[in-house]
Amino acid sequence: MATIAARLIPRWLRQYQFSILPTDVVAGLVVGVLVIPQSLGYAVLAGLPPVYGLYAAIVPVIVYAWIGSSNVQAVGPAAVTAIMTASALHPYADQGAEQYVLMAGLLALMVGALLWLAGQLKLGWIMQFISRGVSAGFVSGAAVLIFISQLKYLTGIPIAGNGLVGYLSSMLMYARQLHPLTLLIGVSAFTLMVMNRYGKQWVWQSWLSPTYAKWAERLFPLILLGIAIILSMSLHWTTKGVATIGSIPQGLPTFTLPYLPDFREALNLLPTAGLMALIAFVSSSSVASAYARLRGETFDANRELTGLGLANLAGGLFQSFPIAGGFSRTAINVDSGAKTPLASLVTVLVMVIALIAFGNALAPLPYAILGATIMAAIIGLIDVTTLKSAWQRDRLDAASFIAAFIGVLVFGLNTGLIIGLMVSFASLIWQSSQPHVAIVGQLADSGHFRNINRHDVITYHNLLIIRIDESLFFGNSEAVHRRVLQATQQYPEAHEIILIMAAVNHIDLTAQEMLSTLNKELAIKNKHLHFSFIKGPVMDIIGETPLMNELTGQVYLSTIDAVDALKGI
Helix, strand or coil, X not given: CHHHHHHHCCHHHHCCCHHHHHHHHHHHHHHHHHCHHHHHHHHHHCCCCCHHHXXXXXXXXXXHHHHCCCCCCXXXXXXXHHHHHHHHCHHHHHHCHHHHHHHHHHHHHHHHHHHHHHHHCCCHHHHHHCCHHHHHHHHHHXXXXXXXXXXXXXXXXXXXXXXXXXXXXXXXXXXXXXXXXHHHHHHHHHHHHHHXXXXXXXXXXXXXXXXXXXXXXXXXXXXHHHHHHHHHHHCCCHHHCCCECCCCCCCCCCCCCCCCCCHHHHHHHHHHHHHHHHHHHHHHHHHHHHHHHHHCCCCCHHHHHHHHHHHHHHHHHCCCCCCEEXXXXXHHHHHCCCCCCHHHHHHHHHHHHHHHHCCHHHCCCEHHHHHHHHHHHHHHHCCHHHHHHHHHHCHHHHHHHHHHHHHHHHHCHHHHHHHHHHHHHHHHHHHHCCCCEEEEEECCCCCCEEECCCCCCECCCCEEEEEECCCECCCCHHHHHHHHHHHHHHCCCCCEEEXXXXXXXXXXXXXXXXXXXXXXXXXXXXXXXXXXXXXXXXXXXXXXXXXHHCCCCCEECCHHHHHHHHCCC
C-alpha cells in the first residue's frame, strides 16, 4: 500500500515543507488573478466562447501539477496552441458553437494522446532536432498572424483566413463594416497596454519604487479590464453596437464525452494535432528546462511529454482546448515566489472562484479589450533578436528562421512549420556533407598538431598530415576523398599520408569503401596511407575489413608516434 501511495502522490507533495506554503499561496493568487484576462482572450483567439479559457486553466493545470516534470511551470491556454486550434477548426466554424466546442475537445484529446504516446516511447530526444531558428521563426510568424487576426475585435471587421493574404484580403473586402466606437475603444486599450509593457520606465518607474512599479505594470491589464466593464455599463456600449462577451455560464467545467468523428475527419485533424503536440512540447520543455537549470533541478523530457499529454487528455474530457506551458505566466509564477506545483493548484482555485462568483460581472467586457490585451502581449513573441544573432553567427539557422517565418505568413501555421523544418534539415544535411578537413603541422617540439593556416607549425616535406573533423558516412565520404586528393596534389613531395581520426566516431560502409579506394589510388602514386588516433569503437568496425587488410601504411596510437616513425623515411 505504501508503494502504491508513493506512486500516486507526487514527490513534491510527499516532501512538502510547510515553511514555503505562504510563498506558494501568494504566487498562485497572483498568477490566478493576472491571467484571467489572458485566459479569456486566448479562448477567443481559439474561436471559442471566452469561458473556455477559464475551463482550460482548471483540470489540465491540476493534472500537470500532479504529474508534470517542472515544479514551477504554469501551464494553460497559450497563444500558439490557441491560434493553431482556430486554424485547424476553421472548416467547422459554420457548424454551430456546440460542434466547434466538441471538436476543440477532440483536438485536445488527440494532442494529449500523441504527447503521452511519445512519452511512453521515450521520444524526449526529438526536441534536439528542432533548431532555434525554426522554433523562433515559427513563433514569430504565428505572433504576426495572431496580431492581425485580433484586428477584427478592434475594428468590428469580420477578418478571416489562414494566412496573411487571407486576412488582408478579407479586411479590404469588408472594410465598410468598420465600427468607429469599437475602433476607438480597441486602439485606446492597445495603446495603453503597449505603454504599460514597453514604456514602463516612463509610465511607472519615474515616480514609483522598483517594487511598486513592477506590480503596477502587472496589475494594469486587470485594472483596465475593470475600468472597461464599468464604462461599458455606464455608457451602454452594447446598445451602441460594441460587441461584448456577454454572460459567462456559472459553474465548473463538466465531464463531456469526446466527439467521435468519421475516419476522414480524424485523418484531416491528425497532422495538425501532431504539429500542435510538437510545438506544445518544444515550448513547454524549453520553459521547464530553463527554470530547472536556474533552480539546480533535473529535467526529464520524457516525463514532460507524459505530464503534458495527460493534462491535455484530461482537459479534452472537461471542455478544454489544447494547452501548453506559458512563457509569461511561468515567469510571473516564479517571480512571485512559487516553489512547488501547489502554486498552480492555488491558481486553479482562483479560476474556480471566478467561474462561480464573477461570471455575470464580466458580461459587459468588450471583445476589443481582450483583442488589445492579446495584441500587446503577442508583440514580445516576435523574436527579432534571435534573427539578428543568427544572421551574424549562423546564416543557415537564419535561413531556417526566415523560411519558417515567411512560410507561416504565406501558407499558414502547419505548412510554415513544415517548410521551416525542411530548410533546417536541408541545412543539416548540407553541413554534414561539407566536413572540415585540415592540413596540420606540429606545434614546436610538442605533441600537438594544429591547422597550418591558423598557427605557426613545423611541417615535414615527406609527410602530409590531415585531420578529419567529422564522422565519415555516405553523405560526406566523397567530399573527404576529394579534399585528400587535392591536398596530395598540393604537396606532391609527401609520400606518407597520415589521417588523424581523433574526431571520427563512426565509419559506415560507404566511407570504408571510399578509404579503400583512396588507399589504392595513393599506392599507384607510390604514396602510403596511415591512420592515427583511431578510437576503439571505430576500430571494432573496420578492424577486419578489406580496408585494414589492404592498407599500405600503418595504424598509430597517436599522431606524434606516426610523425616520429615516418619523418625520417
